[in-house]
Amino acid sequence: MKKLRLLTLVLLPLFAIHASPLRGEAAPVTLAEDAETYTLGNGIVTARVAKASGDLVSLRYNNLEMLATFLTPGGEPDLQRDPPGANPNGLNPRMTDHQYAFWSHDAMGPRGTAPAIARVTIDPRANGGERAEVSIKGVADGRKMGTGPGASPDGQFAADVEIRYTLGRGEPGVYTYSIFEHRPEQPQSAIGEARFCAKLAAFFDWMSVDAKRDLHYPKELRVGDKYIYTALQSANPAFGWSSTEKKVGLFFINPSMEYMSGGPTKVEFLGHRDTNAVAAPCVLNYWRSSHYGGARVEVDAGERWQKVVGPFLIYVNSGASPKAIYDDAKARAVGEAGKWPYAWVRGVDYPSAAERSTVQGRLVLRDDPGAAPSQRSAGMADCRPSASKPARDIADKNVRAPESGTSLQPMTGAAAAPFTRLTIGLTAPDTEWQRDAKHYQFWATGTPDGSFAIPNVRPGRYTLRAFADGVLGEFVQTGVTVEPGKPLDLGALTWTPVRRGRQLWDIGIPNRNASEFFMADKHDDPEISLRYAALFPNDIRYTIGQSDFSRDWFFQHVPHNEDPAAKSSPFRGATAPGRATPYAIAFDLPAAPKGRATLRLAICGTGAKTIEVAVNGRPAGKIDGLAGDGTITRHGTQGIWYERELAFDAALMRAGENTLVLTVPAGPVNNGVMYDYLRLELDESATRTLFIAGDSTAANGNINAIGWGKIAGEYFDPAKIEVVNLARGGRSSRTFITEGHWDRLLEAVKPGDVVLIQFGHNDGSPVNDGSRARGSLPGLGEETQEIDNKMTKKHEVVHTFGWYLRKMVADARAKGAWPALLTLTVRNYWKDGRVERGSGRYDEWIRQVAESEKVPLVDHTRLIADRYEQLGHAEVNAFFPRDHVHTSADGARLNAFLAVSGLKGLREQWLVVALSHAGRQVPVAEPSAVFVPPQPPPPGVDRDEREVFGKWLNLPAPADPALPTIWLIGDSTVRNGRGTGYNKEFGWGDPFAAYFYTAKVNVVNRAVGGTGARTFRAQWERILPQVKPGDVVIMQFGHNDNGARGALRGTGGETEERENAATKQPETVHTFGWYLRQYIAEARARDARFVVCSLVPRNRWSDGKVGRAGDSHGGWARAIAAETGTPFVDLNTLIADYYDSIGEEQTAALFADKTTHTNWAGAVINAKIAAGALHALPDNPVADFMRPGM
Structure with missing residues (x-):
């Protein structure tokens, strides 16, 4: 070490260990420097700061080195062994690491890129030895600063970094703060892990970070991982270590939390032992981290940003015991808070x-x-x-x-x-x-x-x-x-807090953590997530009014571990796979409710992505978009807090006992959620609302200029859905937003509502003129144009047509609504006997937005144009009495009729059941006239897990329960997936309703893909209670009745004991015929009639013929029908004969896959054959409901 150049020379006497001298008695502050360091001293502490980086390489208290600094034989910091600044070769490799104290974003930056600027900002010679301060600044021109955790070797953050240390007369500690400044000419940049860390001397063995984590913590103590020692930053302004041997302590004291991240609920590391072989005691002041959901600093190019982090105090003290030392540090923290803001801070953005x-x-x-x-x-x-x-x-x-x-x-x-x-x-x-x-x-x-x-x-x-x-x-x-x-x-x-209706029940206390729930006091046990399975082997059943959440509700809702040997691993938690875990909530209601129920969840820790919700065994919905924060993995009780709501039809509940089930899907055990609070509310006046956003072709308008939105309400049941038409004449996608119409719509939207969006007619107008200034930019991109709007006299940034549509879709979804796009209505322009289809490329752009945003679309243009061309130009002229765009009442009614046809074509059952009597008579649009976003089955969910799988199935219900119902039950050849044409696959039951008067009968296709006669029983248990006298059940099974999930072959009484692959429970398996008898007998017991169908054939050929199943499942179905006197339709033979007649090539064109699932054309043919076969039955049970011609 080179000889020190003394700025002020004062001896550093040793003071009594328990007390600091009064300021008048205290020695003046000294400041000395050499080529590598500044040394600040005041007779109590001596702090040495590296000029190259701003690292605190030594801190001595009464000449006792408090840091884990490597020392030379002469007792000096060994800066050759542990060089300041960027040092990826420390004890914690691949990031800058030291055995002293340092900011993660030091003033050096990547080593060798540029020198730091070291200067004295408060010279004790100028103030009589009252205070000294030094500054080390790194200028980031052309480079990035910070080489700590998560940073690239080339640095991380494009901003200037200045680090300061301050020491005052009589002060038992040194202050430090860091100033970040991003200048406009610097590029876009973001900060990763950002902290000040001090590694302490080996004699420190008692850690005090909060009341619970105040413990003897010698190097030999290895319990759990370091995350069990995290604590709430705001509640613990003083935290650090003490020594039972030396009777001294070192604490960080935050006098204010204004510069910290995450507010008063942020949980973070305050102290732990290092994870390397030295295992030095660590004190950490994290002002930005990724732990427990983390925080962000993102700065744009062109943006001027500055933040002063600190000053905070590195406090050293002494006392008779760790408790006395900790109590003194906490008392000091109160005093420091009273001094904030410090009067001695100068030259930075730090208001006095x-x-x-x-x-x-x-x-x-x-x-x-x-x-x-x-x-x-x-x-x-x-x-x-x-x-x-x-x-x-x-x-x-x-x-x-x-x-x-x-x-x-x-x-x-x-x-x-x-x-x-x-x-x-x-x-x-x-x-x-x-x-x-x-x-x-x-x-x-x-x-x-x-x-x-x-x-x-x-x-x-x-x-x-x-x-x-x-x-x-x-x-x-x-x-x-x-x-x-x-x-x-x-x-x-x-x-006035938000309430969605009258409160039915609640669980927990809203307090932003899970501390009140069972076992939360053991949250820092790394194995706690695995213990749930032993504590609740049959999972949670919580009864409102009887159960106590402090005893009966486990604080982590996690997958149920099934591996007795599973262990938690440091930093990763319990990663063993667990099964789906249901939490059942039982509650009584005095009467059957109506309206809308809203389940409100306050979540304070997240590892799962979804929560499935079922009410009384029926899917109510899925809560998704959960915000992962690692709180369960890292043994906490609070991370990022947020609310999620699920609105559902109150008709799912009933008088008497009800059960609501929350299911966390299968996955790693730590992929669960922690609830802060749960509440169910009921709005008995609530119905869904269907909003229409559009232009004059949808607006209510006036005589001879009536939009279809004015008529649309006639097709919906007002007791189930209210239609609110907010379309406005003359508006484009742009001006509907800029004039505030869209914001007013959003204010009224509630979860579960429908928002129909149709624009384009006015978007091709001028972007800026003196009459309307309503055009959007053409296309779908992110291009913008800045204008001074000649109409509004305001500066405006104009976006593309696609941008405005995407915004509307995103805004609606953010409110929990269901958006759908419609292509344009058709103008009365004709050429060569064909009407114009769309205006410019707007229909194409609308479809592209639907596909990119995965939002449903109704091709209103095609539906209207097809009908116009059927009617002819002369008849269509009557719909346009005023001009070529705006329709009469009759024209509006036709357009509304076709819009509803398209909405029915989306096949969302919750929307279908909201139709009025008139709406139920509207035919369903063909799949080619709609776009249904792909919705593949939930990943990792077995088809037998109906509580999870049920919502995805989009299962229909009778539109009018007072009418008789035709129930279709079967496999994916009757109804595939959600019934919406996923992978372009449809079952014959999808178009089947077209052959019936739906004013007289409900046609409900409840077939479920992947099921057979045996495995459909779980679905049948939910259908059977709805079956009433006069109903008809049409059944087709056989495709999935082989293998592990199948029935035994034949029709006899044989049985076999098996373990159910889904439930893992013993099951007595019967023959295929036995299950068919059960369905028939149970339906008849409810005075319903039955029809048995043989399975439709696959596209498999041999010797020019399609294969038949007459000697297996098809024949067994026929035998059971004959045995029980049930009408039988031999679909297998009838459809196979048809396929034979058209040949192999044309038959292949009817399938969406190679052998099993038909496309829409194939489904229509099979449905027609099925309807024709029913019509031909001598005892046809559906004859009274069939349309003529069958």
């Missing part, structure tokens, strides 16, 4: 106390569980020129539950209610504050009456946010502006 403000007010809670549905309040965040891009907000919460028990009574009344642990904060606008590390956040605790004061707020624009124990959701108020040095009183603010 006089430049900051206090924001105060009073939040008034009005929350009535019995009230009508409410809407979300809107509300406040720091928006500087560097504000991040808008993102969907994910609410957040924290703290523990006050008590256990299931609430069946209102938690609060309609009057103002007191708060429990109210948390109020100011965050940046348009950010997910839980994932935000880019901006500053300011949080405070409110009083029970809702009063709050948030001190030391920087000037800026903010969003005010609040959450509290016992209240689901988050208060939000936008547009709060804080001016320099001016206190802001917001007055009384009313918070």
Whole structure:
């Protein structure tokens, strides 16, 4: 080490170990430097800072080295063995690592790229030895800074980095802070893991990070992995280590949390032992990480951004015991908070106390569980020129539950209610504050009456946010502006939390964590996820009013482990495969409900991607889009908090006992969820709403200019779905949005609603003129054009037609709605006997958006044009009395009729059952007139797992339960997949209804692909209770009745004991014929009639003939029909004869695959043959319902 150049020379006396001297008695601060380091001292501590990087290479307390620094024989830091800055060859390879203290984004950057700038920013010679400060700055011109965890060897973040260390007279510790500055000329960039880490000397053996993790932690202690020591940052401003041998401690103290990420609910590493052989005690101040959902700093090219992280104190102390040392550090933290903002910080974006403000007010809670549905309040965040891009907000919460028990009574009344642990904060606008590390956040605790004061707020624009124990959701108020040095009183603010209806029941306490649930106190046991299977071998059944969630609801809803030898592994958790896990919730209702029920889940930890929901054995929906955060893997009880809702038809519930089942799919055991809170609400006045967004061809209009949307409501049952036509004449996709019509529509949209979108007629108009200025840019891309709009006199960025459609689809989905696109209505333009089909390329672009966004589409253009050409030009002229675009009432009725035909062609059963009597008479559009997005079966789900698989099946129900019903049961040759033509495969049951008067009878195709006579029994159990006198059941099985899931061959009484492949339970398997007898007998017991069909033939040929099944399943079906006196239709022979007649080549054209599944044309032929065969039966049970000609 080169000789030190002394700036101020003062001896460093040893002070009494338990106390710091008064400032008047304390030695002045010294600052010395050599070629490699600065040395700051004050008689209590001596800190040495590397000029090359800003690393703290030595910190001595009363001449005792506190860091794990490698020392030379002379006691100096060995900077040859552990060089400052970029050092991928440390004890933790592949990232910069040291055995002292360092910022992950140091001032060196990749070694050798550019020197750091070292300077003195506070010279103790100029202030009588009161304070010294040094600065090490790295300028990022043409390079990236930061070589810590996750960074490339070439660096990570394109921004200048300045690191400062400050030492004051009499202060038992050194302050450090880092300043990040991204200049506009620097490229787009993002920060990865960002922290300050101190590796401590080997004599430190007691870690204190919070009340639970305050323990003797010698190097030999190896329990679990380091994630069991994470803790809540906001609740623990002082954290670190002490030594039972030396009676000293080292703690980090955050005097403010404004510069940290994730707000008051962020869980993070505060301390652990290093994972290498040295296992040095570590103290970590993470201001941005990827743990527990992580946080983000993303800066665009051209953006000026600066953030000051800190200052925080590296505090050293001493005491008689670890408790005394920790208590002293916590007391010091209170004192440091009182000094914030520090008066000595200069030359960076760090407002002084006089430049900051206090924001105060009073939040008034009005929350009535019995009230009508409410809407979300809107509300406040720091928006500087560097504000991040808008993102969907994910609410957040924290703290523990006050008590256990299931609430069946209102938690609060309609009057103002007191708060429990109210948390109020100011965050940046348009950010997910839980994932935000880019901006500053300011949080405070409110009083029970809702009063709050948030001190030391920087000037800026903010969003005010609040959450509290016992209240689901988050208060939000936008547009709060804080001016320099001016206190802001917001007055009384009313918070009416969102409710979707009357509360039926709830489980847990909304407090942003899972701490109140069973075994949550053991969350830091790495094996806890595996223990669920032993604790609940039959899974959860929770009875409202009887069960206690502190005892009966396991805090992790995870796949059920079935491997007794499974273990958890460090950093990865329990990865053994587990089966799907149902959590059943039983509850009573006094009467059968109507309207809409909404299941509301507050989730605080996520590994799963979906949760399946079933009510009384019937699929209610799937909650997906879950936000993975690793909280279960990393042994926590809270990560990213968010809400998910599932609205479903209340008719799924009934008077008396009900069961709602939440199922986490099979997968690795740690792929589950943790609930903060669950609630079921009922809006008995609610129906779905079908919104129409479009132009004048859909708008209500007036005489001789009526849009189809005005008529559409006639085809829907208003008790099941309300049609709201918000189409507006003269609007394009662009102006429907820019004029606010789309926002008004979105305000009214609720989960489960339908949004039909049809634009294009006006999108080809001029982009900017003095009359309308309504055109969008042509095409689908991301191109834009900036204009000063001659109509609105405002600056506007104009996008492409495709961009506006994509926005509408995304916005509707974000509200939980079901969007669908329609191509344009047809104008009365003809040429050579054919009408114009579409306007320019808009139909093509609409179809391309549908395909790219996987959104359903009705080809309204084709349906209308085909009908017009059937009618002829002369008759169509009568539909257009005013011009070539706008229709009369009759023209509008035809267009509405065809729109409904297209919607029926999408074959979404929940929409079909909402049709009125008139709507049920509308024929179903052929598949070529619609686009149904591919919806393959859920991955990894066995077809016998009906609770999970059922929602995907899109199973139909009788449209009018008062009418007789024809039930079709069978396999995929009757109904394949969802019945929507996945892979262009259709069963003959899909077009079968066309041969019947649907005003007289329901035709319900409940066949399920992959099933046989044996395995369909699970489906039959749900159908049979709906079968009533006068119904007819038509059955066809045989394709899947071989192999492990099949029945025994034949018709006799033989049985065989097997293990069911799906349930893993013993099962007595019978013959194919035995199962057919059961179906017939059970239907007849309900006074229904029955028809047996033989299986349709496959496309397999031999000697010029299609193969028959007369000597196997087809023959056995015939035998059972004869034995039981049941009408029999030999589809196998009839269809095979037809295939023989047209030949092998033409038959192949009727199949979507090689041998089994027909396309639409093939399904239509098979349906026609089936209908004809029924008509020919001497005792045809459906004769009264069949259309003529059969």
